[in-house]
Amino acid sequence: MSADGWKTTEAATGEATGGAGEAPRERASEGTGGEAGGAVLRPHAEETFADELAALAAADDRPRPERWRLSPWAVATYLLGGTLPDGTVITPKYVGPRRLVEVAVTTLATDRALLLLGVPGTAKTWVSEHLAAAVSGDSTLLVQGTAGTPEEAIRYGWNYARLLAHGPGREALVPSPVMRAMARGATARVEELTRIPADVQDTLITILSEKTLPIPELGEEVQAVRGFNLIATANDRDRGVNDLSSALRRRFNTVVLPLPGTPDAEVEIVSRRVGQLGRSLDLPAVPEGLDEIRRVVTVFRELRDGVTEDGRTKVKSPSGTLSTAEAISVVTNGLALAAHFGDGVLRPGDVAAGLLGVVVRDPAADRVVWQEYLETVVRERDGWKDFYRACREVTA
Numbered sequence: 317m318s319a320d321g322w323k324t325t326e327a328a329t330g331e332a333t334g335g336a337g338e339a340p341r342e343r344a345s346e347g348t349g350g351e352a353g354g355a356v357l358r359p360h361a362e363e364t365f366a367d368e369l370a371a372l373a374a375a376d377d378r379p380r381p382e383r384w385r386l387s388p389w390a391v392a393t394y395l396l397g398g399t400l401p402d403g404t405v406i407t408p409k410y411v412g413p414r415r416l417v418e419v420a421v422t423t424l425a426t427d428r429a430l431l432l433l434g435v436p437g438t439a440k441t442w443v444s445e446h447l448a449a450a451v452s453g454d455s456t457l458l459v460q461g462t463a464g465t466p467e468e469a470i471r472y473g474w475n476y477a478r479l480l481a482h483g484p485g486r487e488a489l490v491p492s493p494v495m496r497a498m499a500r501g502a503t504a505r506v507e508e509l510t511r512i513p514a515d516v517q518d519t520l521i522t523i524l525s526e527k528t529l530p531i532p533e534l535g536e537e538v539q540a541v542r543g544f545n546l547i548a549t550a551n552d553r554d555r556g557v558n559d560l561s562s563a564l565r566r567r568f569n570t571v572v573l574p575l576p577g578t579p580d581a582e583v584e585i586v587s588r589r590v591g592q593l594g595r596s597l598d599l600p601a602v603p604e605g606l607d608e609i610r611r612v613v614t615v616f617r618e619l620r621d622g623v624t625e626d627g628r629t630k631v632k633s634p635s636g637t638l639s640t641a642e643a644i645s646v647v648t649n650g651l652a653l654a655a656h657f658g659d660g661v662l663r664p665g666d667v668a669a670g671l672l673g674v675v676v677r678d679p680a681a682d683r684v685v686w687q688e689y690l691e692t693v694v695r696e697r698d699g700w701k702d703f704y705r706a707c708r709e710v711t712a
C-alpha cells in the first residue's frame with residue numbers, strides 16, 4: 317500500500333513538474349522572442365552602425381581580402397571617421413593615432429593575429445569589436461578570457477545529451493566561437509588573453525600557426541578558410557599574471573593603444589561617447605555640460621600624471637585606475653543626476669560624487685591624496701569655485 321502510495325505521489329509529482337515545467341518554458345521562449353523584437357539595451361556594433369557600414373561598402377572600390385566586407389582602407393575609415401564622396405559622414409569610433417589603426421587593420425589581412433595591448437580603459441575591447449564588425453560584419457564570435465576559461469571555450473565542447481543518444485559525431489559537437497570563425501573565414505575575438513591559464517592559451521598556438529583545429533575524437537579537423545583571423549586584447553596591468561609564452565606571442569602582431577595624448581583629444585572622446593550613451597538612455601544632450609567634462613578630464617589627467625597641466629605643481633596619484641573609461645562613466649552618471657534631479661544641465665554638483673567614488677578607492681590613503689589635491693590645486697584655480705565647493709561638500 318505504502319509502495320503504491322509512493323508511486324502515486326511520484327507519478328503525481330512527475331506530472332506536476334512536467335506540467336509546470338512546460339508552461340515556463342513556453343513563456344521563456346516567448347520572452348526571448350519579445351526581447352529580440354524589442355529595443356535591445358546594447359546592440360552590437362554592426363547593428364548600431366549598419367548604415368555607415370553599408371554606405372562604406374557601396375563607396376568602397378578598393379580590393380578586399382577574401383571574405384572581407386570592406387577593403388582595409390574602408391575599415392580604417394570606419395574606425396577613424398571621414399566623409400564619403402557622396403557626402404555620407406562616417407563618425408569616428410576611435411580617437412587616436414591613424415597609424416595604429418592602419419597597422420591593426422593590415423595585420424588582420426596577413427597570417428598573423430592581432431594583439432591589442434594597453435592599460436585599462438584605452439578602448440581595446442571597443443576597437444576589437446569595431447574591427448570585427450567592419451571586417452566580417454560580425455563582432456559576436458567572442459571568447460571572454462578569465463582565470464577559469466577551459467580549453468573547450470577555445471576549441472569545442474560536447475552536447476552530452478546528443479553524445480549519449482547518438483554517440484560522437486558532428487551533431488554532438490559544440491563548436492567554440494573560434495572554431496566557427498575558422499570554418500566561416502571570419503574574425504574571432506579573445507578578450508583578456510593574459511588572464512587565461514597558460515596551458516589553455518597554448519591551444520591557440522596550433523590554431524594560429526597551423527590554421528587548423530584537430531578533433532581527435534572524430535578523426536577529423538576543422539581547417540581555417542581564408543578570411544579567418546583573431547583579435548586578442550590584454551591588459552598591461554595583468555602582465556605577469558599569465559604572461560604570454562614567447563611561442564604564442566610570436567603569432568601576434570602587437571599594437572599598443574595609448575592613453576589620449578592631449579586634453580582636447582580626451583575631452584572629445586568623453587563628450588562623444590557620453591553623447592552616444594546618453595542618447596540610448598534618453599539623457600539630455602552634452603553641449604551645455606562641456607565645461608564640466610573639461611574639468612573632469614583635467615582632474616583625471618592631473619591625478620594620473622602626478623603633475624598639474626601647467627607643469628608647476630606636483631600632485632600625488634591615487635591607487636585606482638583613472639582612465640578615459642572612468643571619466644565617461646562619471647560624466648554619464650552626472651548627466652543622469654542632472655536629468656532626473658536637476659534642471660537637465662550638467663553642473664559641478666552632479667559630477668562631484670561620482671568623481672569622489674572613482675578617485676577614492678582606498679578609503680584611507682586615497683582620501684588624503686584627494687583632499688590634498690582639492691586644497692592645493694582645485695581651490696586656487698580661476699573659475700573653479702563652484703566645482704571646489706561641490707567637491708568639498710561630498711568629501712566632508
Ligand SMILES: Nc1ncnc2c1ncn2[C@@H]1O[C@H](COP(=O)(O)OP(=O)(O)OP(=O)(O)O)[C@@H](O)[C@H]1O
Nearest residue numbers: 409410411412436437438439440441442551640641
Ligand atoms: N581613444 C579612444 N577613442 C574612442 N573611445 C575611447 C578611447 N579611449 C577610451 N574610449 C572609450 O572608453 C570606453 C572603454 O573602453 P574599453 O572597454 O574598450 O577599454 P579596454 O581597454 O578594453 O579596458 P579594459 O582593459 O578595462 O578591458 C569605451 O566606451 C570607449 O569608447
Ligand SMILES: [Mg+2]
Nearest residue numbers: 440441442549
Ligand atoms: Mg576590455
